[in-house]
Amino acid sequence: MGAVQFWEERYASRPQVWSGRANQVLVDLVSGFAPRTALDLGCGEGGDAVWLAQQGWRVTAVDISTTAVERGRAAAADLGVPADRITWVAQDLAEWSPGGTFDLVSAFFLQSPVELPRDEILRRAAGAVAPGGYLLLVTHAAPPPWATALDSHHHDFHTPEEELEALGLHPTEWEALVAETRQRSATGPDGQPAELEDAIVLARRHSSHDAGDTGE
Numbered sequence: 382m383g384a385v386q387f388w389e390e391r392y393a394s395r396p397q398v399w400s401g402r403a404n405q406v407l408v409d410l411v412s413g414f415a416p417r418t419a420l421d422l423g424c425g426e427g428g429d430a431v432w433l434a435q436q437g438w439r440v441t442a443v444d445i446s447t448t449a450v451e452r453g454r455a456a457a458a459d460l461g462v463p464a465d466r467i468t469w470v471a472q473d474l475a476e477w478s479p480g481g482t483f484d485l486v487s488a489f490f491l492q493s494p495v496e497l498p499r500d501e502i503l504r505r506a507a508g509a510v511a512p513g514g515y516l517l518l519v520t521h522a523a524p525p526p527w528a529t530a531l532d533s534h535h536h537d538f539h540t541p542e543e544e545l546e547a548l549g550l551h552p553t554e555w556e557a558l559v560a561e562t563r564q565r566s567a568t569g570p571d572g573q574p575a576e577l578e579d580a581i582v583l584a585r586r587h588s589s590h591d592a593g594d595t596g597e
């Protein structure tokens with residue numbers, strides 16, 4: 382099954398798939414950042430994009446599922462987020478290029494049981510981080526209990542170190558601020574409680590203003 386069909390069917394199968402709330406790691410790590418421009422990859426129903434916009438960020442939110450993107454747009458409107466705060470894009474990231482730079486590029490659980498050239502997408506995303514900006518990746522480090530055998534078989538589960546290696550961030554250009562695995566309590570799609578393990582990578586691209594940099 383193709384990626385568009387898989388994700389459209391997953392979203393169409395219920396009126397709401399995710400909680401609508403921002404991922405807690407986003408709230409924990411980004412709350413102190415000056416809000417500028419953000420790109421959210423695999424935004425789903427827009428919980429993170431809406432939260433970022435509410436903090437003052439100008440957000441570009443991309444997902445392969447038109448249904449998910451339209452739910453995000455509707456949720457933002459319901460919450461009174463000005464329409465020009467979030468640019469919603471229904472596109473396959475395998476074929477989409479950011480076409481600019483962003484002060485924050487995030488990807489939360491950009492994992493898929495069907496084809497997803499994830500490393501390629503994330504390396505392109507790293508290239509779209511502005512000098513002084515941040516790249517934030519959060520992935521399931523182990524399958525959630527509700528994952529099907531098919532999901533678990535096809536998903537790639539990474540340690541933070543593997544994520545950094547796959548990204549190939551050059552140490553002279555980037556500083557890894559967080560590379561760790563964290564446990565969290567969560568509720569599954571059918572209301573089942575679970576303890577999940579997330580791999581978290583937060584990296585900052587150096588800017589010309591950083592200490593020791595002699596650039597103009």
Ligand SMILES: C[S@@+](CC[C@H](N)C(=O)[O-])C[C@H]1O[C@@H](n2cnc3c(N)ncnc32)[C@H](O)[C@@H]1O
Nearest residue numbers: 388399423424425444445446473474475489490
């Ligand atoms: C596990 S969900 C995570 C959604 C959201 N980031 C969150 O944390 O709730 C993965 C998302 O990635 C999207 N996705 C999967 N493959 C994609 C692709 N090739 N291009 C764009 N989005 C994709 C799916 O549609 C889905 O919304």
